[in-house]
Amino acid sequence: MKGMMKPVRPLSLHQIAAFDAAARHRSFSVAARELNVQQPAVSRQVALLEDWVGVRLFLRTKPRLTLTPAGESLAAATGEGMLAMRNGLDALSARQRQEAVVVNVALGFASLFLLPRLGEFQARHPDVQVEFLTRDQNMDFDPSRCDIAVVFGETGLPGSECRRIFDEELVPVCVPNVLPDGPLTLDALAQSRLLHMSNPNHAADWSRYFRGTGLNAPEPRPMDRLYSYMVLLRAIQNGTGIGLGWRHMVDDMIEAGTLAVACERLVRTKRGYHCCLMPTAENRPGARVFFDWLSGSAGC
Structure with missing residues (x-):
């Protein structure tokens, strides 16, 4: 209606955080990685902030963004504000600790x-x-x-x-119905579907387990490589395959009967x-x- 003012979109902390990160890095992409969001989300938040203040804050130049004079001024203010917020949160966290x-x-x-x-x-x-x-x-x-x-x-x-x-004590585990005839021999275990961890600390766990036996674990399919141990454990519990567990961490499940020892060989490492x-x-x-x-x- 003529004569009415256009409603002002509320200012969001997301807009300030996106601008602060982009201003520090001179890049929407790097800011997005810092904030754990997609690059278009940062660009949109900055555009909303520019709309709110009514002035351009960046020149979209390559390879790096360029702050306008207004952007330089705002970056100095938001930088001080974000630092004050972080200091306040750190102080609160210290009191909690x-x-x-x-x-x-x-x-x-x-x-x-x-x-x-x-x-x-x-x-x-x-x-x-x-x-x-x-x-x-x-x-x-x-x-x-x-x-x-x-x-x-x-x-x-x-x-x-x-x-x-x-100590780390490696023991192969699976759901009981995978073992109708009891624990497997080492030869049978080496021919089974083995689940691996891709985490660098544990990527070679099956090699450690078979070391000195003359046997090798089969090369896993991509779907049998899992980063998180909790995801690996869930795959074992779903009957997907056999994975390595650590004694003390799977003992309770073995005693409860929800997991079974797939092979009686137990390997203790220096870790x-x-x-x-x-x-x-x-x-x-x-x-x-x-x-x-x-x-x-x-x-x-």
Whole structure:
């Protein structure tokens, strides 16, 4: 209707975040990777912001974007604002970490070993609060942002107090109906459909298992390579094939009868799971209590 003002679209934090990332990187594509979205989403959010302020913020030049004078001015302001927000969130997170013991742990270890035993810890130590930060595909975590880290390998984290929770003991597992006549021989196992992990830490697990036997695991089909151990375990439980499990992590399922040992050969490697107490948490009583409990929990 004539004389009425056009409604103003509300300003969104997504628009500010998209502009801030694009301004820092001078690229919509790099900003999209940082924000874990598609490139058109960043471009659209910036366009909406330009529409809201009524001025162009970027010149779409190649190979890199160019900020307009208005864009330069806004980038300085949003950069300061985003930094203030991050500092505020870090401060809030630090206060939370003072109240709870923060444990950084892989999702598979947390689900299969830690959580089934956590009730026992809470019954013993009801005053100790624990917060878990799980990781799976992203193995590049910041040890300074946790009190305790559970890591896999031959050793723990350098510069921290470490204890081995348990050794890696490889055991082939499958659903019971795959084994109508009981556990397989090594020869029969090597000819079976074997599920592999593509995670670099575990891509050679079947080679480790067959080492010294004169047998080799068959080359897996692409669909039989899975990155996440929890996805691999689900495939095993669905009857897709035989996968390697770690004792202590699959023992409960074997005892319950939901999984069966596919071959009686068990292989122990030099690797294992380590509980690492960060130097910044060494004098925190709650962190020390959880560290002592977890590092001795495999014998419980």
